[in-house]
Amino acid sequence: MNGKPQRDPRVDQAAATDESLLDAHERLLGRHPDDGARYRLLPIGILFALSALVLFSGTYLNRYAGHYSASIYNENAKPSIGGAAAPKMDPLAVGEIQFKNVCITCHQAGGQGIPGTYPPLAGSEWVTGSPARAVRIVVYGLKGDVHVQGHLFNAAAMPVFGQQVTGSVYNWNDERIAAVLTYVRHAWGNNADPVSADDVTAIRKAVGDRREMTEAELEQVK
Numbered sequence: 001m002n003g004k005p006q007r008d009p010r011v012d013q014a015a016a017t018d019e020s021l022l023d024a025h026e027r028l029l030g031r032h033p034d035d036g037a038r039y040r041l042l043p044i045g046i047l048f049a050l051s052a053l054v055l056f057s058g059t060y061l062n063r064y065a066g067h068y069s070a071s072i073y074n075e076n077a078k079p080s081i082g083g084a085a086a087p088k089m090d091p092l093a094v095g096e097i098q099f100k101n102v103c104i105t106c107h108q109a110g111g112q113g114i115p116g117t118y119p120p121l122a123g124s125e126w127v128t129g130s131p132a133r134a135v136r137i138v139v140y141g142l143k144g145d146v147h148v149q150g151h152l153f154n155a156a157a158m159p160v161f162g163q164q165v166t167g168s169v170y171n172w173n174d175e176r177i178a179a180v181l182t183y184v185r186h187a188w189g190n191n192a193d194p195v196s197a198d199d200v201t202a203i204r205k206a207v208g209d210r211r212e213m214t215e216a217e218l219e220q221v222k
């Protein structure tokens with residue numbers, strides 16, 4: 001041993017430790033002490049403190065966690081008045097999506113077209129000129145000879161985008177026609193005024209139901 005005189009808890013009160021007391025009691029109760037476990041009595045105060053903490057946390061969360069709903073206490077949420085008004089989308093952005101979904105297949109990403117087949121929209125006098133002509137081309141389509149920047153095109157027809165055509169999925173409304181035209185009149189260095197849905201409505205009213213325009217007809221329109 002370490003040389004210190006052994007103090008015997010059976011005769012020396014001050015030498016009694018928790019272990020020696022437990023040991024003694026277990027002996028008295030006829031049980032065997034569990035040597036390996038090294039029991040420590042948890043101070044009762046900590047038990048109370050932990051219980052109080054659990055109670056407090058539970059009460060706090062119940063009161064303030066908003067049932068964990070994502071919409072509660074979102075300090076970044078935008079205030080909304082009257083609820084479900086659909087946000088107005090920028091016609092340029094809508095038009096760009098439409099161009100990239102549809103027109104791009106023929107007129108190409110840069111609006112440069114394909115020589116001899118699909119005329120360019122970039123720098124085209126039909127695109128940046130009179131909206132009355134541009135609207136007619138997209139709503140009713142175009143066939144036959146057309147001259148763009150001095151080049152003749154007549155190899156294919158421009159589809160009808162604003163009319164019900166059997167086998168065609170288009171039949172776009174006035175907003176869509178206006179948006180795509182607003183976009184092509186603004187892209188690739190083109191710089192012409194936006195076209196509004198009201199412009200398109202007025203032209204449809206004036207022209208009525210019909211199919212592809214020709215260059216000669218368009219030239220009658222100012």
Ligand code: HEC
Pocket residue numbers: 098099102103104105106107117118119120121124125126127134137138142143144145146148153154155156157158159161180181184
């Ligand atoms: C299937 C191929 C095709 C698609 C898709 C198409 N076009 Fe065309 N477009 C043509 C052809 C072909 C012509 C020339 C028609 C002719 O020769 O008479 C033309 C002509 C035009 C013209 C007049 C000529 C010019 O180059 O300025 C405009 C404006 C035009 N298209 C805009 C559009 C827009 C906007 C879209 C998308 C909404 C679109 N086109 C989608 C094939 C297409």
